């Protein structure tokens with residue numbers, strides 16, 4: 001394996017283990033999955049059944065992205081067909097099976113500037129995503145650092161079966177988000193399921209995850225004081241476009 005592969009594997013392992021730290025309450029047991037692009041063709045993803053807690057480099061498998069993108073073009077596949085397809089897409093078919101969510105990871109790692117993806121089930125985020133009023137309370141931004149780190153708006157994806165249907169729902173959601181906001185989201189919220197953070201670097205994925213957990217904590221606390229008071233769309237736009245905030249973003253996500 002070449003240097004680049006080893007470097008990305010080491011970065012992904014460290015990021016994943018940090019996301020799996022029990023005290024952060026982002027995942028328990030086998031929840032969550034993470035991935036990283038090695039190059040245009042190969043990406044690494046958590047193997048099925050692995051736990052993020054204390055994960056080691058052996059917990060990841062290398063998969064060919066174009067082969068997974070071919071699976072995504074199918075209208076529907078059975079679970080067995082997806083599993084076979086993912087195994088066939090693996091660089092080493094003898095290795096452990098990739099996570100069933102490799103379909104949406106392949107899609108997200110094909111987006112402009114995205115090299116690392118972290119999918120977790122944080123308790124605070126799921127409290128929001130399992131709530132009746134989720135759509136209403138994420139309809140605006142609460143504080144400047146939320147916008148600087150997580151962008152002006154998250155993408156909320158309705159609840160869908162895992163695997164191919166979820167990957168299709170995410171793909172359709174991203175298209176609509178780009179049409180509406182002119183850029184890809186950094187935070188994808190899966191209704192009644194969990195959070196996906198996108199980044200150029202592991203630091204960006206970890207920062208987006210931590211800031212969105214904080215956003216949910218703040219949101220919850222606003223319920224005790226009359227509900228959220230959103231920033232105006234003008235303020236959100238100004239914070240999102242400020243040159244000094246762009247510089248701060250670069251420093252955070254290095």
Ligand SMILES: [Zn+2]
Nearest residue numbers: 032119193194
């Ligand atoms: Zn999940």
